[in-house]
Amino acid sequence: MSKSIQAIRGMNDILPSEIQGWQLVESVFQELMKSYGYDEIRMPIVEMTSLFKRSIGEVTDIVEKEMYTFDDRNGDSLTLRPEGTASCVRAALQNGLLHNQIQKLWYAGPMFRHERPQKGRYRQFHQLGVEVFGLTGPDIDVELILLTARFWKLLEIDQKVELEINSLGSNEARQTYRDLLVDYFSAHQDELDDDSKRRLLTNPLRILDSKNPEMQSLIAAAPKLSEHLDPESKQHFSELCAYLDQCGIKYRINPRLVRGLDYYNRTVFEWVSNDLGAQGTVCAGGRYDGLVKQLGGRETTAVGFALGMERLILLLNEEFLLKSAQQPHAYLIMLSPEAQLAGRVLAEQLRDQYPSLCLHVHSGGGSMKSQMKRADKSQAKLALILGEDEMAMSQVTIKNLREADQNQETIAQDKLGQWLGKFINT
């Protein structure tokens, strides 16, 4: 026998037994976005490689070592998208969505990064993302934070996540600060690990992001970006904090929060959790006022975030999932060939009458005992039984499967619709 083909490492099937959490998260998010007035956009999964190189930055982890890049048959270099922001900006520009317009957009879908797979870190993972174009003030930054906070509440995980914020200042202020950092870390060359030595030359801000415990005291003593912000960014940040205070959102200012992508400026934020092990960041975002211009558009301010669905789903409580699970209303059991025919017709009539009815119809025949077993396994609240007696009398027996005494009653088939209507609505 030939060896069976396996999925690619770090790329997972999402099985029926796991799907409930996914559907729940997606539908709650979709409703939430609608309620805040955001529109969905869907972008292709593959883009020109240059799009990501130009936006995310040549010397970031993503571009240096995580992208799935290949030449297509025409010899163009293409890349499976590692994130959504660059594609979203590209799509908005290409389709003229940014001509003197404000856009509030969201998207959902798979992203691809060649990382070492572990809990909360995969090679194909899924993000929900939001991007807002054309708004400059801290009021929109705070709206994004408020709507994520509401999302956690709706999913009942608000006790498990904490907000961290920081400001990266203007590009000019960051450049000045960058020079200061290079001076500081250069003076401590021998204390730097290999990654940091490399970053010192390419992207010194990322040294602040190092998770290496031996680097922590050196990092703690480094000059702080917050002490070198330009006055406008300082003002923006203090207004943001005032909004958050006013709205009752708790946050921690983390002066070392720098984010791994090059395009951010001013506000950056992360929602982090202690319940996820090493992969603690559930949601991350910030302002990227320069990116639209960098990708060929007119100067357009922008802010957004992306959250990792796998990590979010790891945080969901069992009780919450159980409470949100929709049990089928009924399972239809039919005990003769005539009953099978009549049952199909009846089931379709009931669906016409009650589109929200969740009715499983047994297929494949079998004894009462085996059909009851299937009914029970389906989690249905009721079994509807069409046996020989019921068929002879044009009746149906209704058995409650979820009550201790499993009481049952027999009613006329033409009264079943009415009966179920009442049952669904109580």
Ligand code: ATP
């Ligand atoms: P990390 O710190 O985990 O490397 P990142 O800074 O690379 O995250 P972003 O590019 O900001 O992540 O992506 C936003 C969110 O997407 C993350 O906060 C995380 O929840 C999720 N995410 C990123 N990479 C992965 C991955 N490889 N597997 C699963 N989720 C991921």
Ligand code: MG
């Ligand atoms: Mg990463």
